[in-house]
Amino acid sequence: MPSHPDYDLLLSLEDAAPASALPAVRHIADCRECCDTLHELDVLAQYRVATAPDQGFNARILDSLAQARSAEVNPRLLKEGGSQRPAHHWGFAIMLFAACSVSSWVLLYLGSWSQAVTPDGWSALRAAAIAVIAGLAVASHTLRSARPQQTLRN
């Protein structure tokens, strides 16, 4: 069975000498795989074609890029649809995490204190784990809602 022509030949089939092109052309006529590959190469080669953009198009892109650059330097300056995008509130998230953790721990231990029972080590660990998880969940939600979006529109 004749072997497939190599890709270099497929890429330059139009310019190839008849001696090498003819066998390849005959093979391609019978081989669906090579025919499809040739079509794929043709489509990709059409990406060499340039289309002139509308007037002012490049300037609009550069304006958007300047806006994006300003937003990176100072996120509070970026406005999208009239609303101001918030900056990351790391400090606030950490305070919220700490407050939730302590509150959860205190609430879990209220029962123990009211019963005048000394909590054991496992109870303390369990309470601490629940408090940390609760604090992380709240802080994570706060950060997600404060994260700036990264798509600018015309």
Add this chain to the structure above:
Amino acid sequence: MTPEDAARFREGTDELFAALVTLHSPRLLSVALRLTGDRAAAHDLVHNAWVQAFYRRAQFAGAGSFLGWMLTVMRSCYLDLSRAGARRRARDDAFARDPLRDDRVVHAEGGAGELPTDEGLLAAIAELTDRQRDVITLRVIDGRSIAETAEQLGIAAGTVKATQSQALGRMRSLLRK
């Protein structure tokens, strides 16, 4: 792109971005037109692609083809557009204007035609390794010779041929899925 230009690109230098937009927008627009079938949607797609390229500029290694990297960025933006339904509307409008262009509809629906769509080709290119994508972009899309591609990428000619073969084989298997 030289290593110095790549560094300036990652920094987001105004002059370099202006030069890149002027140089590459016409070809990106051609590909975007093939994807969307609508001139206004194609302009929007290329516009968003440049903005995303700015935000993702740290991801550009700088060693290969900038156009190849931009094509993957644009494809990502195109997927976002598709999910928003804009592509469907543009295709419906294009089909309504030219009912004889039924090949695009057949391909998109996976009908009788097995030939790849532009969307499928760009998806396949996005699945390639960086080196494979660079070789395909330079050899096939840019039409450069093996020697020119090898010089641009700083690799041997034999490596270009082998990578080209691997890349096209990989694309073929992805498109046949």
